[in-house]
Amino acid sequence: xxxxxxxxxxxxxxxxxxxxxxxxxxxxxxxxxxxxxxxxxxxxxxxxxxxxxxxxxxxxxxxxxxxxxxxxxxxxxxxxxxxxxxxxxxxxxxxxxxxxxxxxxxxxxxxxxxxxxxxxxxxxxxxxxxxxxxxxxxxxxxxxxxxxxxxxxxxxxxxxxxxxxxxxxxxxxxxxxxxxxxxxxxxxxxxxxxxxxxxxxxxxxxxxxxxxxxxxxxxxxxxxxxxxxxxxxxxxxxxxxxxxxxxxxxxxxxxxxxxxxxxxxxxxxxxxxxxxxxxxxxxxxxxxxxxxxxxxxxxxxxxxxxxxxxxxxxxxxxxxxxxxxxxxxxxxxxxxxxxxxxxxxxxxxxxxxxxxxxxxxxxxxxxxxxxxxxxxxxxxxxxxxxxxxxxxxxxxxxxxxxxxxxxxxxxxxxxxxxxxxxxxxxxxxxxxxxxxxxxxxxxxxxxxxxxxxxxxxxxxxxxxxxxxxxxxxxxxxxxxxxxxxxxxxxxxxxxxxxxxxxxxxxxxxxxxxxxxxxxxxxxxxxx
Amino acid sequence: xxxxxxxxxxxxxxxxxxxxxxxxxxxxxxxxxxxxxxxxxxxxxxxxxxxxxxxxxxxxxxxxxxxxxxxxxxxxxxxxxxxxxxxxxxxxxxxxxxxxxxxxxxxxxxxxxxxxxxxxxxxxxxxxxxxxxxxxxxxxxxxxxxxxxxxxxxxxxxxxxxxxxxxxxxxxxxxxxxxxxxxxxxxxxxxxxxxxxxxxxxxxxxxxxxxxxxxxxxxxxxxxxxxxxxxxxxxxxxxxxxxxxxxxxxxxxxxxxxxxxxxxxxxxxxxxxxxxxxxxxxxxxxxxxxxxxxxxxxxxxxxxx
Numbered sequence: 001x002x003x004x005x006x007x008x009x010x011x012x013x014x015x016x017x018x019x020x021x022x023x024x025x026x027x028x029x030x031x032x033x034x035x036x037x038x039x040x041x042x043x044x045x046x047x048x049x050x051x052x053x054x055x056x057x058x059x060x061x062x063x064x065x066x067x068x069x070x071x072x073x074x075x076x077x078x079x080x081x082x083x084x085x086x087x088x089x090x091x092x093x094x095x096x097x098x099x100x101x102x103x104x105x106x107x108x109x110x111x112x113x114x115x116x117x118x119x120x121x122x123x124x125x126x127x128x129x130x131x132x133x134x135x136x137x138x139x140x141x142x143x144x145x146x147x148x149x150x151x152x153x154x155x156x157x158x159x160x161x162x163x164x165x166x167x168x169x170x171x172x173x174x175x176x177x178x179x180x181x182x183x184x185x186x187x188x189x190x191x192x193x194x195x196x197x198x199x200x201x202x203x204x205x206x207x208x209x210x211x212x213x214x215x216x217x218x219x220x221x222x223x224x225x226x227x228x229x230x231x232x233x234x235x236x237x238x239x240x241x242x243x244x245x246x247x248x249x250x251x252x253x254x255x256x257x258x259x260x261x262x263x264x265x266x267x268x269x270x271x272x273x274x275x276x277x278x279x280x281x282x283x284x285x286x287x288x289x290x291x292x293x294x295x296x297x298x299x300x301x302x303x304x305x306x307x308x309x310x311x312x313x314x315x316x317x318x319x320x321x322x323x324x325x326x327x328x329x330x331x332x333x334x335x336x337x338x339x340x341x342x343x344x345x346x347x348x349x350x351x352x353x354x355x356x357x358x359x360x361x362x363x364x365x366x367x368x369x370x371x372x373x374x375x376x377x378x379x380x381x382x383x384x385x386x387x388x389x390x391x392x393x394x395x396x397x398x399x400x401x402x403x404x405x406x407x408x409x410x411x412x413x414x415x416x417x418x419x420x421x422x423x424x425x426x427x428x429x430x431x432x433x434x435x436x437x438x439x440x441x442x443x444x445x446x447x448x449x450x451x452x453x454x455x456x457x458x459x460x461x462x463x464x465x466x467x468x469x470x471x472x473x474x475x476x477x478x479x480x481x482x483x484x485x486x487x488x489x490x491x492x493x494x495x496x497x498x499x500x501x502x503x504x505x506x507x508x509x510x511x512x513x514x515x516x517x518x519x520x521x522x523x524x525x526x527x
Numbered sequence: 528x529x530x531x532x533x534x535x536x537x538x539x540x541x542x543x544x545x546x547x548x549x550x551x552x553x554x555x556x557x558x559x560x561x562x563x564x565x566x567x568x569x570x571x572x573x574x575x576x577x578x579x580x581x582x583x584x585x586x587x588x589x590x591x592x593x594x595x596x597x598x599x600x601x602x603x604x605x606x607x608x609x610x611x612x613x614x615x616x617x618x619x620x621x622x623x624x625x626x627x628x629x630x631x632x633x634x635x636x637x638x639x640x641x642x643x644x645x646x647x648x649x650x651x652x653x654x655x656x657x658x659x660x661x662x663x664x665x666x667x668x669x670x671x672x673x674x675x676x677x678x679x680x681x682x683x684x685x686x687x688x689x690x691x692x693x694x695x696x697x698x699x700x701x702x703x704x705x706x707x708x709x710x711x712x713x714x715x716x717x718x719x720x721x722x723x724x725x726x727x728x729x730x731x732x733x734x735x736x737x738x739x740x741x742x743x744x745x746x747x748x749x750x751x752x753x754x755x756x757x758x759x760x761x762x763x764x765x766x767x768x769x770x771x772x773x774x775x776x777x778x779x780x781x782x783x784x785x786x787x788x789x790x791x792x793x794x795x796x797x798x799x800x801x802x803x804x805x806x807x808x809x810x811x812x813x814x815x816x817x818x819x820x821x822x823x824x825x826x827x828x829x830x831x832x
């Protein structure tokens with residue numbers, strides 16, 4: 001959005017207003033604060049080596065400086081904060097979701113192929129036969145933080161020889177000032193801070209990755225917190241053939257479905273992230289098990305949204321008609337009390353209804369003397385959700401219908417009466433059409449909202465109950481709760497497939513909103 | 528449950544004849560309206576009554592909870608505040624910070640953008656407005672996989688803005704702030720006469736001075752509406768909050784109360800849960816009752832435009 005100097009650029013005719021000094025101070029103070037924060041982030045990014053982030057942050061900072069430190073680009077001064085957030089937190093996630101939908105990102109597929117291969121090789125390290133065992137003390141160089149400093153291994157060999165192992169290799173440790181236990185474990189060494197068990201434990205991830213190189217293929221690794229051995233990986237990577245070979249069992253692993261696997265199906269645990277093209281999408285549409293569930297969910301999703309809108313609108317409208325009588329007393333009190341269900345936060349409503357639908361102790365069964373397993377039976381759970389949503393949503397419809405009814409001019413009704421229309425006819429031919437014109441777009445908006453009503457379903461039933469033979473698809477699942485479960489729970493989270501489901505929802509919601517916009521126009525023309 | 532069907536079934540035939548009987552003398556023909564109104568109230572209020580009596584129930588479990596309280600005590604509230612493994616006060620604080628800061632930021636960003644779109648003419652103004660309208664078709668909530676992955680990475684570099692940080696969550700909510708409200712706000716900004724701006728400009732006021740000291744005051748009603756709508760929305764948001772906030776101390780009321788109501792202990796903890804839920808409802812209920820007018824106006828305007 002190229003900013004052109006606006007017509008609002010002050011043409012100073014009078015001298016009535018001088019920008020006070022504190023306004024300048026606030027402006028430059030804020031600018032300095034933003035710059036400082038930005039530079040802090042840049043420094044962190046550089047330390048981390050993520051140059052992509054550095055470029056983005058530097059670009060944003062430059063924009064901020066260019067826009068706010070000059071007198072030009074006035075509209076941009078007002079648009080920039082929103083624009084930056086919009087691009088980084090709404091447009092970028094959309095792009096990233098689309099990109100992820102074409103990958104197999106998920107449990108066991110988080111690393112790049114290079115990292116996954118390196119990890120597989122590192123995990124295959126075995127003790128070299130006949131090599132020596134060391135007593136180990138884990139330390140950091142004196143003066144550095146025990147939680148972040150470079151790890152150092154203080155090693156005592158079987159013959160009592162002491163060595164210092166760093167990530168660069170082994171060096172001798174002179175005996176001056178060194179204290180050892182009877183077993184030979186070093187407890188004090190000048191120049192190093194030895195970690196206690198708790199501190200060492202908290203760095204277990206670093207320890208896992210740390211090895212003191214002793215030759216090109218072998219290294220000294222820790223076993224537990226007080227021992228170390230010299231080991232060498234049993235897997236070797238052949239770059240030309242793109243295979244991993246186990247030097248002990250002579251098995252050859254080649255890439256299959258983003259895992260290293262042998263011809264007879266033996267697989268290494270670490271997989272990698274790779275591009276799977278449109279496989280996630282085609283799975284949703286053609287894989288028989290996924291497809292059946294996906295369509296079942298889709299149908300219920302549409303039915304849920306449509307029935308919710310219909311039931312809340314009907315009840316809301318009837319109540320609005322009931323209270324739409326000028327002569328009735330106490331309407332204000334009724335209204336204030338009737339909107340209470342809408343004022344309760346959604347999560348409270350869903351959780352309270354979930355307790356009320358409890359089969360053994362719930363209020364619903366005890367009031368009606370029924371014994372329905374509301375949340376355990378597929379159809380009862382659907383009914384329970386619709387009932388809870390009716391309670392939650394009717395006040396909104398009641399309010400908007402009341403507003404719409406009050407805005408219908410009295411002379412229209414009077415004209416109908418003069419023409420001899422009875423009350424029912426007036427309602428059907430005059431009031432209803434005018435009401436629908438006013439609230440039509442709201443009904444569409446409400447449909448779109450309920451289509452993705454994640455918190456109600458998730459908090460009430462978690463998408464369940466689940467069939468015993470298929471635990472991935474619940475009978476009250478919406479597409480969005482299904483995607484959520486795919487991405488974050490279940491046996492093997494699959495964010496790639498979840499993103500593909502999200503993109504389906506995108507298109508459905510976009511189609512609905514588009515028709516909503518179109519309909520708004522056509523409805524307005526009716527008026 | 529019985530109240531549902533009653534209200535609906537009786538209201539359908541009677542509601543339609545409502546206008547037929549209205550010409551009767553004032554007062555005498557109203558009793559049936561009140562009768563139906565009371566039934567509607569029963570339907571609307573019985574879960575709330577249940578919640579209140581469960582919160583006051585001295586025994587505090589789901590088994591012993593009923594519509595009419597068997598006694599009243601504040602024992603549940605004491606357990607609620609004394610439970611160190613479920614830091615309710617922290618949850619409350621987090622929810623309030625997220626909803627307040629998030630909606631203040633959202634109002635400010637929206638108001639700035641609306642001012643530019645309403646008062647200035649610049650290249651890209653019309654396409655920009657249309658693009659914002661178009662973007663609203665793609666709910667930000669649906670990008671949760673990407674937001675999760677992005678913030679997991681950001682958290683590795685700047686821990687203060689990673690998962691488990693309420694500030695990162697607020698940033699996420701602010702991403703949609705400009706698009707969500709700019710049309711509603713711009714519509715209201717347009718109703719403020721431009722002549723006022725021009726008069727101030729002639730007097731030598733800068734654009735910033737006009738915006739902060741004049742325009743913002745004139746559009747205050749819509750700012751209040753937008754603030755409350757987004758406060759209510761953020762206070763109740765669950766999806767992103769549950770993904771982001773996994774550490775028990777950084778959770779919001781929604782995530783925390785949910786964790787209290789699942790699992791094996793849910794029946795035993797019910798009284799504690801009910802008292803927490805009751806207190807959690809207070810801010811939004813008070814906002815609604817206090818500012819009904821603003822909200823109703825905002826709801827209708829917001830969706831029609």
